[in-house]
Amino acid sequence: MPELPEVEHAVRLLRRAVRGRTIAHAELRHPSLARRLPPAVLASLAGARIADVTRRGKHQLIALADGRTLRAHFRMTGDWLVLRAGEEPPRFARAVFELDDGRRLVLEDSRALATLDVHPAGAPPALDLGPEPADPALTxxxxxxxxxxxxxxxxxxxxxxxxxxxxxxxxxxxxxxxxxxxxxxxxxxxxxxxxxxxxxxxxxxxxxxxxxxxxxxxxxxxxxxxxxxxxxxxxxxxxxxxxxxxxxxxxxxxxxxx
DNA sequence: GGTCGCCTGGTA
DNA sequence: TACCAGGCGACC
Known part of the structure; x- marks a missing residue:
């Protein structure tokens, strides 16, 4: 659970695991996530190809090939798991993304404070963040x-x-x-x-x-x-x-x- | 600025 | 049983 180095670690893992893959099915397993992502938006993720995964502050930005951005924030206890085909999602799986190769990407989050949001194409998230620690602009x-x-x-x-x-x-x-x-x-x-x-x-x-x-x-x-x-x-x-x-x-x- | 609520769990 | 938890947004 994350401060910036942990989020960076998660982003690298995620990029390696899912870049270029297509989401076959997306499912939420906690009401607080369902409140943020209407069923139609969730369903629309099926068929979307993952173009890249980047980070800004503690936000993880999953760029979809159709121009939309899936934004994830771990808050206190979030983490990603990548399951092989047939492996069961654990107790605290809050969101499950099935990929076209049969693996599943799981948002695991015991406290259920993590967030997922979908930003439409052409309207990338406006995050209002200061410079990263490594940014030379931090003077x-x-x-x-x-x-x-x-x-x-x-x-x-x-x-x-x-x-x-x-x-x-x-x-x-x-x-x-x-x-x-x-x-x-x-x-x-x-x-x-x-x-x-x-x-x-x-x-x-x-x-x-x-x-x-x-x-x-x-x-x-x-x-x-x-x-x-x-x-x-x-x-x-x-x-x-x-x-x-x-x-x-x-x-x-x-x-x-x- | 500070405090609370979100959620659920681990630990003293 | 009570307190604490790496975040953050709403509220005063």
């Missing part, structure tokens, strides 16, 4: 401008996808720790050098979105996330947990400056 000057009128703390601001696309709760906390910036510091108060350090930290923790999954990175590599009460890897002070904008924030109260 201290850019962040200065975006944060200038924000009164609130930096941590929730980093989760705003309109500012930076793809940063999630874990890596926002990790990046702030690396840059030694306290999560409650006002976004607008950060100087250019500190923003430069923050950008470098974001790139370091996200990696190059090489597709390493959180579970494969292993919790041992994380500096603060989910480490409440454990010693800061830099200074030994116990890590603290607070709640900001309804999300957990983990940080070191000693070496992350206020």
């Amino acid at each position: 201290p000057e850019y962040l200065r401008a975006r944060f200038a009128r924000r009164r609130g703390p930096i941590k929730p601001a980093l989760l705003d996808q309109r500012v930076i696309a793809g940063l999630g709760n874990i890596y926002a906390a990790e990046a702030l720790w690396r840059a030694r910036i306290g999560p409650r510091v006002r976004a607008s108060s950060l100087s250019r050098p500190r923003l430069a350090a923050l950008i470098a930290a974001i790139r370091a923790v996200i990696g190059r979105a090489t597709g390493a999954r959180y579970t494969e990175i292993g919790a041992a590599r994380l500096a603060v996330y989910d480490r409440e009460g454990l010693k800061c890897r830099r200074c030994g002070t116990p890590i603290r947990r607070i709640v900001q904008a309804g999300r957990s924030t983990y940080y070191c109260p000693a070496c992350q400056r206020r």
Whole structure:
């Protein structure tokens, strides 16, 4: 379940598995998805050839040869499975796409918060996302401008996808720790050098979105996330947990400056 | 800006 | 039984 590297991993898997294939049949297995995709739209996916799979932020964009875009967002627990012909979809299969070669592409999502949308040809999704972490357009000057009128703390601001696309709760906390910036510091108060350090930290923790999954990175590599009460890897002070904008924030109260 | 709701599960 | 969960949009 995904932050940007996990989504990138999923996109690569998906591209390799389904590009060039045609959807033979599409089926939804949860009412919250059915609410988004009317039966007629779902039925219209049959016969569509998959031209390519790309990513923008945490959105997966499945380009269909007829010009439409099938957009998938994993939210908290979504993932793709590719089943060989005859394999049974698992308990948490929320959408099943049967392909022309008999394999089935399954959206697996225990919490059922993931979304699927179909965008008509000629009307690609308008996502209103900021630059990707790896985008050279992500500069201290850019962040200065975006944060200038924000009164609130930096941590929730980093989760705003309109500012930076793809940063999630874990890596926002990790990046702030690396840059030694306290999560409650006002976004607008950060100087250019500190923003430069923050950008470098974001790139370091996200990696190059090489597709390493959180579970494969292993919790041992994380500096603060989910480490409440454990010693800061830099200074030994116990890590603290607070709640900001309804999300957990983990940080070191000693070496992350206020 | 903050809080809640969406859903359902895993874990203390 | 209660709390927590990697996201995000609606609402105040």
